[in-house]
Amino acid sequence: MKFPPFGYLRPTGLPEACEMLAEEGARPLGGGQSLLPLMALRLARPRTLVDLGALEELVGTSRSVSAGEEVLEIGAMTTLSAVEHDRTACSAVPLLSRIVRFIGHPAIRHRGTLGGSIAHADPAAELPAACIALDASASIASRRGSRSERVEALVTGPYQTSLREDELVTGLCFPIRPGRRTGVWEVAPRPGDFALAGAICVVYPEHSGPAGAAVTFFGVQAKPSRVTLDVEGAAGEGGGRYFQDLADSLEGVLEDGHADDRFRRRLAAVAARRAFAAARGCPPEVGA
Amino acid sequence: MQVGFELNGEHLDLDVEASVSLADLLHSRLAAASVHLGCEQGVCGACAVLVDEEAVRSCLMLAVQADGRRVTTAEGVARRRGGRWSEVEAALVGKGAFQCGFCTSGVVVALEELLAGDEPLTREDVVEQLSGQICRCTGYVPILDAFVSLLASTGRMREEGGR
Amino acid sequence: MGPAAPRPALRPGPGRGRHTRGGGRYVADLVTSGTLVIGFVRSSFARARLGQVDLSRVRSSPGVVAAYGAGDLEGLLRPLPVRFGPGKLYDWHLLAKGSVCFVGEPIALVVGVDRGSVEEACELAEVDYEPLEPILDLDSARSAGAGLVREEAGSNVVFLASKGSGDVEAALASAEVVVDRVFHLARQSACPLENRGVLAEDESLSGELVVCSSTQIPHILRTAVSTVLGRPEGSVRVVVPDVGGGFGLKCQVAAEECLVAWAACHLGRRVVWLEDRWENLVASNHAHDEQVHLRVGFASDGTITAVDAEVTVDVGAHSCYPLSVALEPSSTAAHLFGSYRVPEARVRSLGVATNKCPTGAYRGVGGSVANFATERSLDEAARALGMSRLEIRRRNLLQLADMPYAHPIGGLVDTGDPRMVLEELVGGLDPEAPWLAAIQSLEPAPSPAEGEALLGVGLVVFGEHSSPGSEVYRSRGVTEVPGYDAASVELLEDGTFAVYLSSADAGQGHGDVCRQQVADVLGVAAGDVTVVEGDTGRCPRGTGTFASRFAVAQLSAALRASARLSSRLVEAAAARLSCEVDEVKRDGEVFSSGSGDERVSLKELARWLYVPDSGRLGRSLEVPFAESGYWDDGPTLPTCAMLALVEVDPETFQARVRRIAALEECGRVLDEAVVLGQLRGGIVMGIGDALLEEHRYSETGDLLTSTFMDYLVPTASDVPRLDLRVLDDDRLHSRRSESGAKGVGEAGTIGAVGAVGCALAEAVRAAGGSLDELPGTPLRLFRSCASQGAEGSGVLR
Structure with missing residues (x-):
């Protein structure tokens, strides 16, 4: 679990950093909390790290x-x-x-x-x-x-x-969108772990921006995806069914040891419904 | 690579290979025995040190990234508080909050970070901070109890409603 | 070089205060400059024939000193004989030879100047694999034509034993209710926070090979090392520094421990291997991974009439040394219905080899799954019979009046009162608490309202087979575990005492308990007793630290030695005071003759013995003025009753343990803080086993849980409210241990697996589910409901 050898550069300004990153095999290093574990596991082997810490x-x-x-x-x-x-x-x-x-x-x-x-x-x-x-x-x-x-x-x-x-x-x-309301919900094995499924819901005020609401899923598919919500359907009596149908319509749902396709769709539906409820229950953003 | 930083109050200038983690530098070259490698995957917290005032995983930091920073290991926690024992150490010892001891110095660092603030804390806040430190022996209860008592004795404890 | 921080001048408490600031000395802290570092080329295949292992690029990699494959060790390092069953020994080649049988198996040993260089070099090894279809589960291992995981065994069923008596089939046939279910516990591993580590040096001065290892079994490790090196045991010394947790993992000898010792001798250098977490998860012994098929018959009044059990353990690719593949199957079998009256019972236990990491001990061993299976069966029977869960236990639990009780599969229960333990637990509960109603109720908990958490209560009563002696290991055909423990106590010239123990502390706090107990027998202050353990060079041979042995086996040996030494002190005082032995009076540390005129203090007496002013008066006064003690008096059976309250989110199936209450009866309580510490830590570990911890393999036999991000252990946020009490009743003290103690290391874990498991089962029952598999991950809880068609019920949407 030691890092493989690499070249290390520490630019002090953005133009310098850009020059360094133009070199073959150079990769920017931010906080290192994702990249360094991958390097310790030898799943990533950058030739040169350009540490952005001094910028x-x-x-x-x-x-x-x-x-x-x-x-x-x-x-x-x-x-x-x-x-x-x-x-x-x-x-x-x-x-x-x-x-x-x-x-x-x-x-x-x-x-x-x-x-x-x-x-x-x-x-x-x-x-x-x-x-x-x-x-x-x-x-x-x-x-x-x-x-x-x-x-x-x-x-x-x-x-x-x-x-x-x-x-x-x-x-x-x-x-910054005054009047917007947001909610987030995720399911993780332990607090702080990566989500098995998560959802962020944004409810827009009626007078500005795109009307209605949207939910963005994470941990559900290969990349986060945003889906527009039918607010009436989502808020109505059959809200649970609405969100399950929504989750069932997602494509390419991830499967792993924590959740198979069916369970992950269920978690996605629950997360979306709870995120939606959280967004509707939260005070509108004032933007100030 | 040249790196200069302050370790437990003393300034050091060293030549370090870029691929050496801060944890390895501290433990293997600088005899900071408190910096334990439990996972080197950034999960267990046994290698926690304070960088400036923040507790970080020293296995997920390159030694060269410590350049210009102030690093405090568990060895230095008491010293920076000007005593032979820090309040956190005394609290843990008082409650017998360890068995094998391998996680203990990381726990001291994580709790020291929390104690160094000035806002009132709830038991939930302590649980959140401690949940980044894995202990396989104690079941966490004596550690939590020790720190919560310490907070209560300094008037920093806040009751959380509804939990 | 930076200045080392000053060591603490103040050492409050028992001396473990040093841990708050890095004062511990673990293997990693013994590395000095010039110590060479070892790493391993490990198999990337679960099952393959091994062709050429070309290490030439490894050897020429920067920072590498040497590299060895199995071929290079031919004639230099003997294989370690390990066993499947009684009499079935085979050669364990410590580096893979001819074939590999699990991902992570060591293929080559690489020595270099630092770990980074070694890891870099290991990637350059060119290994010819001829991959074969891996055998990864019980069904494929037992299917015809699957091939053999271990050719030496001649079968993939590498362990088979049966036990029991009576006409079980007839009893089952006439039972009112028969519970017939299969219970599972996943593959898990102990994961002490400190991984394994070994440092070795062949000291030219003394000719002694010193092996410093993070182990629970120094003496057994010495035997293994001397066996593979072909060196006399006396020339091998195993020293155990601070150990950052063991939990059973470190009571197996690792191939790497022997290989590091060999490299130290071969190279004439100080060498070290510090296992990393990836190696620990992939290649250090796993545990559990078993199923228990129970058929339990009950009479209409709830009395158990018969138990028929089959335990099948996926033991992985190798046997382990010294406990062997007998460990988990035998231990599971022995713990089934251990606290209950069982008229007729039989159990068959099997160990089945697969191409997965070899298994060994993990705190609780077979007790955990046995407890879950036993108590789940009782819950099912109670429901079928319309009884409360409390009542069915009351009707079947053993009581003091039953003792000694010859349990048909658990062996002789010498003392204890499980029924009393249950009553004490229940009697001490808050009468308003919801769990009391749950276990007293005749009906299962009603389904909660929509959206409300599913609640479940689990109740278990069980014994922990502590501190087995030689008889237990021999009955399993195991001769690598001595079974006894030993101690010697020595009076030193300054009038203080040293106690030498065969055990090795892994953080349990042996020293403090032993010091006080021995001091009490010797009539001195605890501060005058020094406890030394974990050093084969100074300590007597024995078994080590596992199976809750310390307070029973080890302490008994120390107390016996102390009692003998105490009598000899009186003899010495009589000689010094020129009186008869029965005339000697002792007042604290001062001995006086009958008349009281002549007095000698303990310190003066010691000085007189070690610096004699004339020839000796008799052999009993010769130095070293020491006595030894020995214990091999069979197992003890502490009893614990535990209740768990869990809640499950009805939509996401995330479970949380809200409360646990337990009452532990472990004989005489020597140090309540230590007992409670073991219980608490064990319970939280058991919560991990019941909710989180699970190794998973891919279809190609790659471990998918090779980081702490994937193998999930409990954190502070998983800890419930714990209400723990200890019952110390003279009538229940063990007669087999000197102090009356019964041991307490594993009860917390065993109990939590059973209690939390049963509580989860009750919780999902409210949603129409049925749970017989642990850990109860959200996915498993979901499936347990979905497979019952419960998903469409009113609770779930």
Whole structure:
């Protein structure tokens, strides 16, 4: 369980980091809470690690206006603990601090980063799903320039993203939507474990954005998926049946020793229903 | 790789291979015997150390990532509190909260992090923090009881309604 | 180099306070600069013929000092003889030779300057495998044409024993109710927080090979090492440093322990192997993985009339040393209905080999599944007969008046009162508590309202077969376990005492208990007694630390030695005081003659014995002034009653243990804090066995649970409220142990597996399910309901 040998670089600025990542076999190192265990198990053997730990510009939260919409920006190297306790983030997008508490234990959250979690794209991870549920976009940089991509498009499969070899996530941008309500529910073997199935529900206010509600599943399929809800059906008498039908319509449900197809669909249905109830029971976001 | 950091109050400058974990550096090269390797998979918490004020898994951190940081192992917890024994150590010893002892120093570090804050804590908060530390001997109860008593004696304990 | 932190000057309590800041000394802490590090090339196939093992690229890898395959050990290292059943020995080649039979089996040993270099080099080994279809479960192992896991055995059924008496079939045929069910417990492993570790050095000065190992059985390990090396036992010394938990895992000799010892001799260097968690989960002995088929007959009044049992254990790819494949099947069989009157009973127990990790001991051993099977059967019978679960137990539990009781499958029960233990537990419960109603009720719990948690209560009463002696092991055909334990107590020149024990502490706190007990017999302060164990160079030979042996076997030996030494002290005092032995009076640490004029303190007496001022007066005064003690007096049977209350989410099937109450009767209580500590820790471990812990293999025989992210052990969030009490009643003390103690190491685990398992079964029953398999993971609970067609019932949606 020792790390295989690798080259190590520690850039002090983003342009330098991009230069380093342009080299063959280089891989960015965020908090290391996902990558380092894989390396210890020798399931990952990067030739060079580019440690982003000294890039202060990738740490922190701020609010700004982007394309006419108020947004919360979070640097990719902001740790999960920092997100959990950040006042700006808590008030602008309250779901973030709530969902971060499902991830591992405090010691993992002290090191794990937001950008790392998105780039790792574990199908059972909470944050990629949260980004998708919240319509977040990732800012991406490389020597060739910078771009932005919706996280929904960025995550392409299990541990797969559309990121090129030389690219890194520099930050996440979350639209602030006053009136929105969110809920999350997950089933994990023990608190802090990866979810057997989880769901994030977003209920939109009627007067802004896409109407209605949507649920984003994680730990259910090869990547998080967002499904629009029929609020009346979901909230009605047969809500349980509605969510089970919804879960039964999902394709490519994962099977493993913790849950087979049938059980995972059931857990997904329960998680979605409970997340929906939590969202409806939670006060609308004020965005301030 | 050159790395410079503070270990238990003393500054060190060392040459370390990049692939060495902070846990291996501390235990094998710096004689910090409290840093135990229980899993090297980031789960068991036996290798917990404080980096600046935060408890982290030293098996999931490269030694070179400690550059410029302040590292405290269980050996240094009492010293940073200016006593021969830290409150956490005294509480655990008082309740006999260990058997084989392999998890104990990691538990001390994790609880020290919690004690170093100033917000009131519930028993649930303590359980959450401790649930990142695996103990196979004690059943956790004496550890929880020891720390909750310590919190209560310092007025930091908050009752949680409805639980 | 950084400054080492100062060692604590203050050592409150028994000296274990050092653990709070790294004061423990485990194998990993003994590594010095220049110690070479060992790693292993391990099989990637579950079953394959092994062609050439080419280590040339390994040997030329940076940092590698040497590498050896089985061929390189030919003539240098003997195989270890291990056994299937009585008389069936076979050669265990410590590095795979000719074939591999499980993923993780050691194929080559690699020595290097550090673990990183060794792991890197191990990946360069070129191994020719000719893969064969792996045999991975009981059915395929027993199907015709499956081939053999171990050619030497001639069959995949590598262990078979039966026990019992009477006409069971006739009794079953005339029973009012027969419960006929098959119970399962999954493959699990002990996972002490400290993995295995071995450091060895062949000391040129003394000519002694010193093997420092994280083991529970130093003397047995020495025998194994001297056997494979062909060295005299006296030239091998096994030393046990601090051990970071054992729980049965470390009472098997690992191939790696012997190989490391060999490498130290062969290379003339200090070498170390520190097992990592992946190796520990993949290749260190697993446990359990068994099914118990019970047919139990009951009369209309609830009396048990007959028990017919078949225990089948998937023992994996090898036998283990010293306990052998007899361990789990025999132990399970012996624990069935152990606290109950059983007129007719028979049990057949089988061990079946598969291409999975070899199995061995894990706290509770067969007691855990036996308890679950026994008590689940009683619950089923109670329901069928319209009795309460409490009542059916009352009618069948053994009582003091039954003692001694010759149990047809459990052996002789010498003392105890399981019925009293149950009554004490129940009598001490809060009368309002919901679980009291649940066990007194004639009806199963009503189905909860929609969306409400499913609640279940489990009640168990069981004995723990503690501290078996030589007779038990011989009856299983096992000659590698001595069965006895021994101690010697020595008066030292300064007037203090040293006690040398054959056991090895793995964190239980032996030293504190022994020190006090011995000091009481010798009439001195506990501080004047030093306890030494875990060192074959200084301690007498014996069995070691497992099966709750300490308070029974080991302490009895120490107390016998102490009593003998105490008498000899009086003889010495008489010689010193020039009076008759029966004239010597002792007041604390001062001896005086009958007249009281002549006095000698213990310290003066010791000084006089060790620094004589003239020739000796007799042989009894010669030094070393020491006495030995020995114990081989058969097993004891502590009794425990336990109740568990669980809740299950009716939709997600996540289970949580809310409360556990237990009453433990373990003979005389020597140290209540230690007893409660063993119970608590054991219970939480048992909760893990009942809810979480489960090894799973892929269809190709790869372990899917090779990290602590996949093999789930309990954390602080899984701990319920525990109400634990200890019953210490003179009438129930063991007559077989000197102190009256019966041992307490495994009751918590055995009880929690049974009580939580039965509670889960009751909880899912409310949803129309039926649970006979553990652990009760959400998936298993879901299936237990779904397979009964209960999924569409009113409770579930």
